[in-house]
Amino acid sequence: MKSALITGATSGIGAEYSKFLAAKGYDLVLVARDKKRLTECGKSLSKNYGIKAEILAADLSIPTQLKRVEERLQNPKKPISILVNNAGFGLNRAFSQSDIKDEASLLAVLVTAPMRLTHAALEPMLNANSGSIINISSVASWIAGGTYSAAKSYLTVLSESLHTELKDTKVKIIAVCPGFTHTEFHQRGKMKMTGLPEFMWLSTKQVVEKSWRDLNSGKAVSVAGWQYKTLSFIARYAPRSIVRKVGMNVRRKQRT
Numbered sequence: 001m002k003s004a005l006i007t008g009a010t011s012g013i014g015a016e017y018s019k020f021l022a023a024k025g026y027d028l029v030l031v032a033r034d035k036k037r038l039t040e041c042g043k044s045l046s047k048n049y050g051i052k053a054e055i056l057a058a059d060l061s062i063p064t065q066l067k068r069v070e071e072r073l074q075n076p077k078k079p080i081s082i083l084v085n086n087a088g089f090g091l092n093r094a095f096s097q098s099d100i101k102d103e104a105s106l107l108a109v110l111v112t113a114p115m116r117l118t119h120a121a122l123e124p125m126l127n128a129n130s131g132s133i134i135n136i137s138s139v140a141s142w143i144a145g146g147t148y149s150a151a152k153s154y155l156t157v158l159s160e161s162l163h164t165e166l167k168d169t170k171v172k173i174i175a176v177c178p179g180f181t182h183t184e185f186h187q188r189g190k191m192k193m194t195g196l197p198e199f200m201w202l203s204t205k206q207v208v209e210k211s212w213r214d215l216n217s218g219k220a221v222s223v224a225g226w227q228y229k230t231l232s233f234i235a236r237y238a239p240r241s242i243v244r245k246v247g248m249n250v251r252r253k254q255r256t
Contacts (some may be wrong), residue, residue, distance in 0.1 A: 001052075005029040005073060005080045007060065007117070008087030010037045013136055013181065016204035017084050020212065022049035026082065029054045031069055060087050060113035061105045070120040079128065083121040085114035085155075086136040090148050103147055110151035115158065118173075122162075125171045132215060133173040135159045139228050141177060142235035144244040152177075156221065163220035175221045176211040178202055179228035202228070 004021045008014035009030035018028055022045045030045075032038050035057035042053035056072060058065040073080050088110050091102055118133055125131030137159065141152035159175035166173060181202045207224045214222035223229050235243055 001027055002081040003027040003029065003078070004082035004084060005031065005056075005069075005121075006084040006086060007031040007069070007113070008136075010034060010041050012086075013176075013178070013204050013207055014084065014086035015041065016208045017086065017134070018045060019049075020208050021082065022051050022053075025049075025051065027052040027054070029056055029072060029080065031056045031058055031060075031087070033057065033059045061108040066108075066113055066116060070116055073117060073120040074124060076124065079124055080121060081130070082132045082134065083117060084134045084136070085117055087113065088136070091146070095146055106147055107151060110148070111154050114155055118158070118162070122171070126166075126169060129170045131171050133159075133162075133171075134211060134215060135173070135175050137175045137177045139177050139179045139223065139232050139235065141175075142232055142243070143246065144240075160220045172215055172218070174211065174215045174219060176207065177221060177223050177228075177232065178207045179223075179225060179231065181207055 002025065004017075004026045006014050006018055006021075006028065009018050009028070010032045014032075018030060018041065022028060028042075028045060028051060030038050030042055030053060035055070038055040038057055042055045045051065046053045056069060058069050060066050060069070072078075073083065089106065091098055091106055093099075093102075095103065114135055118135070121131065121133055125133075135155050135158070137155040138148075138152040140149045141156040143149055156175040156177060159173055162173045179202055181204060202225050210224040211222040223232050
């Protein structure tokens with residue numbers, strides 16, 4: 001039976017991917033911090049789609065709990081076909097004014113966790129010469145927007161590198177780089193988003209469906225929405241002095 005492990009599975013893009021893969025017949029391993037919410041999601045998915053939903057409560061910023069997820073990925077008796085690295089959060093303070101503990105936690109969840117989980121998943125996938133790793137990054141990985149952008153840049157570049165490294169195998173990997181998407185992300189980070197026009201918002205369904213098509217067509221990076229395809233092109237090829245200025249202006253507006 002094919003199965004998928006999804007981090008940050010109870011909300012946003014992670015929850016959308018859980019429903020999407022369940023509808024395709026995948027059994028799920030749902031990973032998030034809130035055990036009660038995980039249990040509710042698992043029961044709902046099992047009932048609605050007739051699949052098995054295993055829950056694994058873990059705070060990925062805590063090494064011992066992250067280790068449990070790594071071990072689940074490497075369990076030879078219950079192999080994982082797809083890994084979706086989705087867990088994440090943002091900070092609403094400038095680096096010069098933020099709490100270093102919060103910065104370290106962000107780095108642990110956005111960089112260390114997907115790096116370690118990707119590494120853990122690769123060995124069994126390569127042995128089977130089958131599997132997919134979907135890393136939820138961001139268009140922010142191409143701008144200068146504080147530590148969130150820096151962390152997402154790591155994930156995008158790592159994914160691109162592995163995509164090239166694995167080109168002669170049947171293991172697929174992709175960096176999914178959404179723009180502003182209707183999730184709990186901005187609310188949790190206490191970010192002001194009221195000034196953003198509606199046409200700039202994506203739905204989680206748009207992001208997931210586009211990324212799935214791109215994964216299966218062999219692309220290294222997936223960007224949903226014409227507006228973000230345009231902006232990501234500009235961010236990658238415009239003079240960095242302009243990209244830095246625009247990126248920091250966007251971050252400042254979210255904090256005010």
